[in-house]
Amino acid sequence: MSQPIALIADSTCDLPPEWVERYDILIVPQTIIFGQEVFLDGIDMTAEAFYARLERSGEHPTSSQPPPEAFLRAFQTAAEQGAREAITFVVSSHMSGTYQSALRAAAESPIPVHVVDSCNNSMGMGWQVMAAARARERGGDVAAMLEAARKVREVMVYYVALDTLAYLHQGGRIGAAARLLGSIIQIKPLVYVKPSDGTVAASIPARSRAGVIENLFREFFKHVDTTRPLHIAVLHNACLADAEALAQRVQATYHPQELIIRPASPTLGVHTGPRAIALCGYAEPA
Numbered sequence: 001m002s003q004p005i006a007l008i009a010d011s012t013c014d015l016p017p018e019w020v021e022r023y024d025i026l027i028v029p030q031t032i033i034f035g036q037e038v039f040l041d042g043i044d045m046t047a048e049a050f051y052a053r054l055e056r057s058g059e060h061p062t063s064s065q066p067p068p069e070a071f072l073r074a075f076q077t078a079a080e081q082g083a084r085e086a087i088t089f090v091v092s093s094h095m096s097g098t099y100q101s102a103l104r105a106a107a108e109s110p111i112p113v114h115v116v117d118s119c120n121n122s123m124g125m126g127w128q129v130m131a132a133a134r135a136r137e138r139g140g141d142v143a144a145m146l147e148a149a150r151k152v153r154e155v156m157v158y159y160v161a162l163d164t165l166a167y168l169h170q171g172g173r174i175g176a177a178a179r180l181l182g183s184i185i186q187i188k189p190l191v192y193v194k195p196s197d198g199t200v201a202a203s204i205p206a207r208s209r210a211g212v213i214e215n216l217f218r219e220f221f222k223h224v225d226t227t228r229p230l231h232i233a234v235l236h237n238a239c240l241a242d243a244e245a246l247a248q249r250v251q252a253t254y255h256p257q258e259l260i261i262r263p264a265s266p267t268l269g270v271h272t273g274p275r276a277i278a279l280c281g282y283a284e285p286a
Contacts, residue, residue, distance in 0.1 A: 005142055006078035006086035006111075007133055010066060010098050011041040013089065013126040014235065014262050023133035026074045030091075030098070030267040031064040041267050050266035051238030055274050060167075063270045065098040071105035079110045085142055086113045089129050089149070091121045091267075092198025114142060116149065119198035122264055123233035123280040124158045130231075151285045157223045158193040159203060160235075160278040161216040165189045167273035188212035190219065209275075213246065216279060221254065225283040230256035232281035235264045239275045246277065256281070 008026040009015070020027060029040040032050065034057065039045035041063075054061065071088065078086050086109070093099035099117050106113035118125035128149040135148035187205040190212050194201055203219050206212035224230065232250060236243035243261050251259055264272065 004084050006083035008074050008088040009129050010090050012091045012121045012265050012267050013129055014122045014265050015126045028066045028070050028074050032266045033062045035059050041265055047263035061270050063267045065096050065101050068101045068104040071102045075109035089116045089118050089125050092119050093117045094198045120193055122235055122268055124156050128152050152282055155282045156195045158280040159216050159220045160191050161212040162189045163275040164273055167271055190215050220279040226254055228283035230283055231258040232256045234261045235278040237264050237269050237276040242277050
């Protein structure tokens, strides 16, 4: 990294590895816990290995935010590589204590650090990081990078179709989606992340997987300005065939400027469970 403004994100951002490399983004790993075993997200455990174990294991995994020391090491690395300032994006403060860890580390950083609560997770954060990275690539300063990310954050749309609400409930991330619990056995839930505060709310559930994926598609595009250039990620928890089929439909119908397929990080899989599938993206602001 030889950037004067370092970009740092926690591992729930789900950015493609080639983007992380190209745009010089430092990733701070979250922690996955299976019983007595502890893994660093994306380092000790891949998404593929996590979902395979989730399917066969009777254990319910948990997750833990990076300690302040992990962020401080990233800030020190950025400084050693020549950065004069840093911008750090973290998962929604309503979903994790990661924001507080980053703030504590920033107070001890050798360079100034701007900690951004993404009010989101996965590519809901990742798209913000990319907006900042591309603003930096165009020669933008910290203010320009933060403004580019803010514009994306405010128009982010993120819907998740779940096979079950049980993991979200057990992980304590259910938020306003709690009203679906009475029907947890009978339905396939659809939830979304509110971009205003990063909490989770309920949308239109369905009786079948095909039905909830259909609702996912309709509700997502109901809330996106399809007249503008689109940047969309199809996210999945080890259900690649479904993700590819959904991506093909998105491409054929709306022809987005960017369309990627990504496995959701294990940290998110802890709360969304097997076979979850999502659409996450935004229309470029006018």
